[in-house]
Amino acid sequence: MTAERDVKAYMTELGQKARLASRLVAAAPVAVKNKALLAIADELNACRSMLIAENSKDLAAGAANGLDAAMLDRLAVKDATIDKMIEGLRQVAALRDPCGEITDLNYMPSGIQVGKMRVPLGVIGIIYESRPNVTIDAASLCLKSGNAAILRGGSESIHSNRAIAACLQRGLEVAGLPSTVVQVVETTDRAAVGELITMPEYVDVIVPRGGKGLIERISREAKVPVIKHLDGICHVYIDDKADLKKAFDITLNAKTHRYGVCNALETLLVAEGIAAQVLPSLAEALAEKGVELRGCEKTRAIISANEAVEADWSTEYLAPILSIKIVAGLDEAIEHINRYSSQHSEAIVTEDFTRARRFLTEVDSSSVMVNASTRFADGFEYGLGAEIGISTDKIHARGPVGLDGLTSQKWIVLGDGHIRQ
Amino acid sequence: MTAERDVKAYMTELGQKARLASRLVAAAPVAVKNKALLAIADELNACRSMLIAENSKDLAAGAANGLDAAMLDRLAVKDATIDKMIEGLRQVAALRDPCGEITDLNYMPSGIQVGKMRVPLGVIGIIYESRPNVTIDAASLCLKSGNAAILRGGSESIHSNRAIAACLQRGLEVAGLPSTVVQVVETTDRAAVGELITMPEYVDVIVPRGGKGLIERISREAKVPVIKHLDGICHVYIDDKADLKKAFDITLNAKTHRYGVCNALETLLVAEGIAAQVLPSLAEALAEKGVELRGCEKTRAIISANEAVEADWSTEYLAPILSIKIVAGLDEAIEHINRYSSQHSEAIVTEDFTRARRFLTEVDSSSVMVNASTRFADGFEYGLGAEIGISTDKIHARGPVGLDGLTSQKWIVLGDGHIRQ
Numbered sequence: 001m002t003a004e005r006d007v008k009a010y011m012t013e014l015g016q017k018a019r020l021a022s023r024l025v026a027a028a029p030v031a032v033k034n035k036a037l038l039a040i041a042d043e044l045n046a047c048r049s050m051l052i053a054e055n056s057k058d059l060a061a062g063a064a065n066g067l068d069a070a071m072l073d074r075l076a077v078k079d080a081t082i083d084k085m086i087e088g089l090r091q092v093a094a095l096r097d098p099c100g101e102i103t104d105l106n107y108m109p110s111g112i113q114v115g116k117m118r119v120p121l122g123v124i125g126i127i128y129e130s131r132p133n134v135t136i137d138a139a140s141l142c143l144k145s146g147n148a149a150i151l152r153g154g155s156e157s158i159h160s161n162r163a164i165a166a167c168l169q170r171g172l173e174v175a176g177l178p179s180t181v182v183q184v185v186e187t188t189d190r191a192a193v194g195e196l197i198t199m200p201e202y203v204d205v206i207v208p209r210g211g212k213g214l215i216e217r218i219s220r221e222a223k224v225p226v227i228k229h230l231d232g233i234c235h236v237y238i239d240d241k242a243d244l245k246k247a248f249d250i251t252l253n254a255k256t257h258r259y260g261v262c263n264a265l266e267t268l269l270v271a272e273g274i275a276a277q278v279l280p281s282l283a284e285a286l287a288e289k290g291v292e293l294r295g296c297e298k299t300r301a302i303i304s305a306n307e308a309v310e311a312d313w314s315t316e317y318l319a320p321i322l323s324i325k326i327v328a329g330l331d332e333a334i335e336h337i338n339r340y341s342s343q344h345s346e347a348i349v350t351e352d353f354t355r356a357r358r359f360l361t362e363v364d365s366s367s368v369m370v371n372a373s374t375r376f377a378d379g380f381e382y383g384l385g386a387e388i389g390i391s392t393d394k395i396h397a398r399g400p401v402g403l404d405g406l407t408s409q410k411w412i413v414l415g416d417g418h419i420r421q
Numbered sequence: 422m423t424a425e426r427d428v429k430a431y432m433t434e435l436g437q438k439a440r441l442a443s444r445l446v447a448a449a450p451v452a453v454k455n456k457a458l459l460a461i462a463d464e465l466n467a468c469r470s471m472l473i474a475e476n477s478k479d480l481a482a483g484a485a486n487g488l489d490a491a492m493l494d495r496l497a498v499k500d501a502t503i504d505k506m507i508e509g510l511r512q513v514a515a516l517r518d519p520c521g522e523i524t525d526l527n528y529m530p531s532g533i534q535v536g537k538m539r540v541p542l543g544v545i546g547i548i549y550e551s552r553p554n555v556t557i558d559a560a561s562l563c564l565k566s567g568n569a570a571i572l573r574g575g576s577e578s579i580h581s582n583r584a585i586a587a588c589l590q591r592g593l594e595v596a597g598l599p600s601t602v603v604q605v606v607e608t609t610d611r612a613a614v615g616e617l618i619t620m621p622e623y624v625d626v627i628v629p630r631g632g633k634g635l636i637e638r639i640s641r642e643a644k645v646p647v648i649k650h651l652d653g654i655c656h657v658y659i660d661d662k663a664d665l666k667k668a669f670d671i672t673l674n675a676k677t678h679r680y681g682v683c684n685a686l687e688t689l690l691v692a693e694g695i696a697a698q699v700l701p702s703l704a705e706a707l708a709e710k711g712v713e714l715r716g717c718e719k720t721r722a723i724i725s726a727n728e729a730v731e732a733d734w735s736t737e738y739l740a741p742i743l744s745i746k747i748v749a750g751l752d753e754a755i756e757h758i759n760r761y762s763s764q765h766s767e768a769i770v771t772e773d774f775t776r777a778r779r780f781l782t783e784v785d786s787s788s789v790m791v792n793a794s795t796r797f798a799d800g801f802e803y804g805l806g807a808e809i810g811i812s813t814d815k816i817h818a819r820g821p822v823g824l825d826g827l828t829s830q831k832w833i834v835l836g837d838g839h840i841r842q
Contacts (some may be wrong), residue, residue, distance in 0.1 A: 296531075408819050413793045413798075
């Protein structure tokens with residue numbers, strides 16, 4: 001038997017076990033799911049030295065294979081990392097169970113009552129890079145939402161993930177759930193990903209978490225629906241009816257609060273009528289933070305900036321760089337955004353009611369904001385309690401995806417012997 | 422240039438026009454969309470003789486090509502067909518606009534207000550068989566929900582669809598909308614379907630309407646999300662705590678109200694403890710209607726029936742045939758349903774609260790009913806006003822898909838200069 005056939009057989013077996021387990025976890029009462037979450041937290045706490053020892057094997061191999069400092073940092077499992085995993089598990093345990101929620105139950109003209117009941121999706125495949133903490137994040141959200149999960153982390157984190165998997169399995173068993181509710185793919189063979197994303201009979205949805213290349217490849221090759229998160233090319237538009245202080249605060253926060261995040265500001269649009277008032281102080285504050293400015297011609301007539309070229313408008317810098325464009329007004333701002341944005345998050349700063357209303361309606365992005373920083377686009381800030389990712393798609397889930405995004409709704413009909421006429 | 426490249430260029434052009442038109446129709450006020458729907462109805466009314474003449478070309482070609490009577494019947498456009506199209510357009514015009522609906526707008530701890538706004542998906546591709554009335558059905562639902570549409574009907578209906586397309590385009594123009602909001606594919610080349618389902622840059626979702634073969638092929642080959650509707654293998658389970666009259670009425674209605682529909686009953690499950698009471702009168706009534714019974718061994722000990730074989734449990738008859746299985750009780754009924762059902766619609770007949778509650782929770786189908794006929798699984802009966810199909814998927818839309826199923830929700834954030842701490 002070839003290695004490839006081995007991987008196929010292995011993944012098929014994981015899929016079959018996940019499908020069976022999904023039925024059991026879907027029917028599990030919330031108390032059982034919460035017990036498992038807390039038991040997993042206890043296991044992690046009890047196994048700190050084992051987790052750190054296994055992780056050190058990955059770190060040593062990663063260093064030997066030339067991983068850069070940032071990658072090694074994301075790969076590392078320290079006591080503080082374990083603390084965060086434990087806290088995350090406890091937070092998810094404290095969230096309301098999305099399953100079984102009945103909404104919109106109304107009487108119809110025929111006399112039947114029709115409503116919707118929230119139910120798990122089934123089996124969720126998560127593909128992510130070498131960040132062991134994602135193993136716990138993803139497992140906890142899938143479990144709480146009543147789904148089985150198959151987790152495939154980056155191959156550089158294989159020892160860490162196997163160690164975490166052991167804790168997951170013991171925690172599930174403590175709660176009386178099958179250990180197959182969460183399975184970690186224990187081969188580093190890349191063919192495993194190819195199998196995972198082409199088994200619609202066993203996997204209901206794929207959530208890739210990682211770089212753009214990974215997500216594009218998975219979206220292209222998957223035969224299973226994908227909840228995907230691509231770029232965050234976010235805009236702030238400062239309208240000429242903006243409050244200057246709000247414009248200043250929001251722009252600075254959106255750009256400089258954190259640089260490497262998908263909801264950070266990348267392109268600032270400024271109405272021509274207010275540019276001379278707002279840009280100089282902003283440029284000064286951004287310069288103090290070490291942010292490189294790249295401006296259109298009109299911008300460079302007001303402040304000192306490098307020249308912005310066409311490619312700047314469609315670049316996610318994830319770095320202390322800001323492109324700035326002066327626009328005639330709202331129409332041009334919306335046009336620019338709908339053309340160049342990655343449909344992640346955009347904000348307008350204005351005191352004008354009608355312009356705010358138009359911006360909210362006409363900008364086609366997953367989060368659209370008035371007088372607030374794009375940095376708020378986040379599952380925790382939106383009250384979801386946690387998020388498995390931010391969807392830049394429109395199908396199924398858009399924007400921050402919390403527990404509800406990992407569920408579906410079935411229709412329920414209640415009658416008293418009703419038949420159709 | 423080869424014919425294949427011609428089709429690719431043609432479909433790309435349709436896609437580009439649809440993408441542009443989708444932005445305009447997404448921003449159109451409901452009054453404009455309704456004006457277009459009513460103007461299309463007026464155009465159809467004014468063009469009756471042209472529509473019937475064009476349709477007669479399709480009917481003649483169809484007859485010459487050996488289409489059977491049922492296919493010719495579905496292909497025919499008569500005065501009554503046009504009346505129904507006109508009534509459908511007026512009904513959709515009377516529905517509430519799903520777009521712009523804001524829900525769940527709440528203050529968060531940070532002080533921002535976060536809610537959701539319902540928005541169109543963008544461009545919807547509909548692929549259907551040679552049923553000209555679907556052209557109007559699909560166009561009206563896409564238009565009302567603020568989407569652009571590309572419609573690809575069966576090649577046998579090409580003259581009818583071109584004639585209907587002309588009415589659609591004039592109606593759109595009367596309302597001041599671009600005629601490209603709804604485009605009908607005017608080539609019968611089958612390669613056009615292949616292009617339509619692999620243009621994610623221009624098409625946001627595909628809705629195939631038709632036979633299982635068509636839907637399976639499209640699902641397999643599509644690079645665009647598909648809202649699909651496969652079989653309806655629907656079950657009624659008569660519990661031993663059932664009211665006998667309700668059990669009788671519901672079973673008879675679900676099986677015999679209409680045979681060729683996806684929400685018709687195909688397999689009846691009966692609890693052992695009540696089988697002898699309920700089956701004889703049911704068998705008699707079903708025999709009167711000419712329904713063939715296929716029963717398990719225990720069934721055939723009570724009533725006269727042909728032998729049901731394994732394949733019967735997974736067959737959608739769409740015909741006057743009913744398979745009957747006697748089960749020990751609720752557990753076996755749920756197990757049978759979750760194994761053999763196509764996850765369309767299932768009903769329990771019982772007076773027992775706990776069993777009803779368990780059936781609603783544990784049966785994993787798009788519609789789950791208590792004491793009501795499976796025939797109610799329908800967009801009109803559920804109060805959606807209309808439906809574009811019944812989804813047997815869990816992603817995005819499940820069960821009857823109305824206007825809401827053709828939309829997404831974006832997040833909106835309202836602040837007063839709020840920044841993230």
